[in-house]
Amino acid sequence: MNQEWSLHVERIGKIQEADIHIAPLLFFIGDNNSGKSYMMTILWGLLFLGKKLFPERESDSRAYKRCEFWLRQQLNQEVVIDDKAITLYIDWFNELLNQKRKEFLLHLFNYKIESGRMEIRDYKQKKHLKLIFTNGSRYKFLSGRYIKFPRLNHYEKDDLLRMNTYICWNLLMGNIAAPLYTPVLRGRRNGEPVYLPTSRTGFMLTYHQLLEQSLQFNFGRVSISSQGKLTLPYLDFLQLITKFETRRGSKSGNTLQCFLEENMTDGSFKIEKTILPDFKYAPSDVQVDMPLHVTSSVITELAPISLLLQAGINFKTIVIEEPEAHLHPALQQKIAQFIVRLMNSGKCVWITTHSDTILQHINNMLKLTNHKNKENLMERFKYTKDDLLQSNKVKMYQFSKSDDLKSTKVQELSAQKYGFVIPSFNNALEKILDEVYAFQEDEE
Structure with missing residues (x-):
């Protein structure tokens, strides 16, 4: 990113006013139903x-x-x-x-x-x-x-x-969205931002039916129907699925795909392309290709990311809503590691999340980058330069609902010596700890 700018919005949804400064790695955190997806959709929409x-x-x-x-x-x-x-x-x-x-x-x-x-x-x-x-x-x-x-x-x-x-x-x-004048090459995408919405598992299990209802087929070509009750990011995600086909991706994309398969999915994905693509999962320890509907939720959740990389689709910015969905804390740490590596490969990665595990990993990488014993710690915990994170590459915003639940305050969080302090997470954890101590006292 050579450019920096903020998007200023007023009176949209519950958000009375907000200023979001874009960055290669951008996080929206905070209360449910506070406008995070609204704001991320608008940012993505400007690029798209x-x-x-x-x-x-x-x-x-x-x-x-x-x-x-x-x-x-x-x-x-x-x-x-x-x-x-x-x-x-x-x-x-x-x-x-x-x-x-x-x-x-x-x-x-x-x-x-x-x-x-x-x-x-x-x-x-x-x-x-x-x-x-x-x-x-x-x-x-x-x-x-x-x-x-x-x-x-x-x-x-x-x-x-x-x-x-x-x-x-x-x-x-420039360099975060598609070129202004984009040549059409067999319907391929050329730099358009990617939006991976929530409910990815549901989409991957029902995409055939959804595509048949939401897309139009004309002489073997697929286009988005103007009818339907989905927002544009969801429609574009369905369109994106039609672009998943086996294709040699970039070197960095192949490396990232291998990281996912080795550390998170314990297997690979295969694409059979007809009018609509058909996806199969191949476990590393079983010589059989399984349809997605008989795999676990972690597989269906991570499938779009792996398939996106496998297809070699050119994108410059990616939005991932709730990347922690269906993931055990150990895998949440791995997806956080993947997110940092994806950003370090030259992509803008914009995230909405409720995961303190993901954000703790971000803080850990900020600390590791400037640690006096960085080399020893990297060797001990098996990190590489692709895992390190500079503080000027990341922005974080907290969305907090008012007491009457009628409005949302959007606040930029600043990185401190030990990383970002997340008030909403800390307050929730303190409340849980208060209950733990109180219940222990009652037992005594």
């Missing part, structure tokens, strides 16, 4: 649907005209896109977001949801991008380096709109 906010024709808005004027001054030159220019593009995107936020939320939730203002704030770049014009016909973007456009003798207004859209999208979403 954000391209649809841009106009197809030249805009008359003042915000866009400022971008157009700035770009005209830079044509056929090599310049740095400085903070003043960035502000112009952020203002334009925020204007588009607020003009279309009702449509955006309706598409995302498949339900009419009211909200107040939504906007990008606190934008920063680690390295400013350069704007370069070269001979050629392609637009090019390299995170932390440059945006390249073909040099023309004359630029039409449509050219300027296309260029401005490209600049704006890559300033905000």
